[in-house]
Amino acid sequence: MSTLIKQAPVAASSQRLVAILAAATFGIALVFISGFASPETLHNAAHDWRHSHNFPCH
Amino acid sequence: MIMRVLKAALVAGFLAACVAATLQTFLTSPLILEAETFEKSAGPQAQATGYGGLVQLAHVHSAQLHSAQLHLAHGQEAHADAEEGGWEPGEGFPRIAFTALATLVSGVGYAAILAALLLASGREFNPQTALRWAIGGFVAVNLAPAVGLPPELPGMGGAHLAERQIWWVCTALGTGLGLYLVTNVRHHAAIAIGLLAIVFPHIIGAPHAAAAASDVPAVLAAQFAARSLAVAFAFWATLGLSLGWYWVRQEDRTTSGLRSQALPVSGERKAV
Numbered sequence: 261m262s263t264l265i266k267q268a269p270v271a272a273s274s275q276r277l278v279a280i281l282a283a284a285t286f287g288i289a290l291v292f293i294s295g296f297a298s299p300e301t302l303h304n305a306a307h308d309w310r311h312s313h314n315f316p317c318h
Numbered sequence: 319m320i321m322r323v324l325k326a327a328l329v330a331g332f333l334a335a336c337v338a339a340t341l342q343t344f345l346t347s348p349l350i351l352e353a354e355t356f357e358k359s360a361g362p363q364a365q366a367t368g369y370g371g372l373v374q375l376a377h378v379h380s381a382q383l384h385s386a387q388l389h390l391a392h393g394q395e396a397h398a399d400a401e402e403g404g405w406e407p408g409e410g411f412p413r414i415a416f417t418a419l420a421t422l423v424s425g426v427g428y429a430a431i432l433a434a435l436l437l438a439s440g441r442e443f444n445p446q447t448a449l450r451w452a453i454g455g456f457v458a459v460n461l462a463p464a465v466g467l468p469p470e471l472p473g474m475g476g477a478h479l480a481e482r483q484i485w486w487v488c489t490a491l492g493t494g495l496g497l498y499l500v501t502n503v504r505h506h507a508a509i510a511i512g513l514l515a516i517v518f519p520h521i522i523g524a525p526h527a528a529a530a531a532s533d534v535p536a537v538l539a540a541q542f543a544a545r546s547l548a549v550a551f552a553f554w555a556t557l558g559l560s561l562g563w564y565w566v567r568q569e570d571r572t573t574s575g576l577r578s579q580a581l582p583v584s585g586e587r588k589a590v
Contacts, residue, residue: 272319276437279319283327284434290427294420296483300404306420307406307472308413312346312546313424313553314460314469316482 322568323433330433330561331426338425338553339418345545347417349538350472356533357473425553428455429561439502445562452558454501458494460550462516466524469546471539474532477525489519 294306295315303310303317310317407416432451433443441447463486467476476482492515499512532539 275319279323280434280437282320283323283430283437286324287327287427287430287432287434290423290430292427294423294427304404304406305416306423308342308347308350308417309420309424311350311470311472312342312417313421313550314464314467314546316467316479316486317470318472318479 322565323430323437325568326561326564327426327430327433329564330429330557331422331424333560334429334553334557335418335422335425337556338549339414339421341549341552342417342421343414345549346542347414349542349545353471353473353534353538353542356535359533421553425557428459428554429557432557433561433565439498441502443562443565445559445566448562448565449555449558452554452561454494454497455558456551456554458497459490460547460554462493462519463489463524464543464547466520469543471534471542473534474539477527481525485519485522485524489524492516492519 293302295310295313297303307317309315407413432448432455436443436448436451466489467482467486470476496512496514496516499508499515503509503512
């Protein structure tokens with residue numbers, strides 16, 4: 261029982277670290293695609309959003 | 319844990335995008351369309367100023383007529399590449415739909431980043447904290463960069479795009495870091511470094527074109543800048559509140575089902 265209690269926070273904290281890194285990578289990728297990526301198709305599709313949300317555009 | 323973070327980010331991003339896309343359709347998109355009529359009716363001279371004012375500078379030296387023509391041609395070409403080249407959504411509904419889609423992608427992205435930061439900070443994850451951090455996100459990502467690079471309508475181009483993007487990212491990171499140091503670390507040195515991180519990008523100054531003129535009326539531009547920040551605030555507030563709400567909602571479900579899986583992780587219960 262005591263080992264279980266000791267191991268639980270360790271597993272939880274490593275799970276937490278993985279979740280933090282995964283969410284941060286995922287989030288940065290999405291913001292980059294919608295706000296910064298330069299391919300024309302992406303730029304044109306997101307054009308009005310980029311202007312509205314003050315991403316440097318053009 | 320990953321699934322819980324992603325689910326919360328999806329829900330928060332979706333709700334924030336619903337609010338922002340609706341507001342944009344009525345507040346900012348009409349101004350963009352109006353500005354585009356000036357952009358398109360204006361001669362190539364005004365269009366090309368968006369690319370660093372090459373043409374205008376060349377016109378000042380009227381003796382260098384030949385070089386001006388060269389620049390003119392170049393300006394038109396660059397403009398055609400950026401605007402007319404390639405696929406773009408059709409006017410009307412497709413355009414509104416793609417703008418909403420881009421809003422959704424950014425919304426989920428920002429929500430995921432916000433969730434990661436909140437988890438990494440070890441603060442309690444609830445609607446109140448998430449709202450506070452989201453307002454911090456608004457300040458870092460919208461308000462602070464807007465001080466140097468105000469929201470621009472089409473046809474109001476400034477300095478080189480890459481330079482502005484770099485300044486934008488540095489300002490957002492600096493402001494975010496500064497806000498964290500000032501509000502969370504609360505040590506004298508940390509507050510000093512934090513304030514410096516917030517102010518420093520503005521001391522360097524945002525990149526601006528030497529001769530950025532535009533045919534877009536000033537009233538339109540001012541209205542757009544104000545509305546854009548207002549919509550951004552609504553976007554972030556919805557994002558924070560719904561992120562915290564859905565996170566807690568998932569926790570409640572887990573605790574009612576199997577208590578042992580929802581053991582509070584050390585540090586999670588710290589006060590803000």
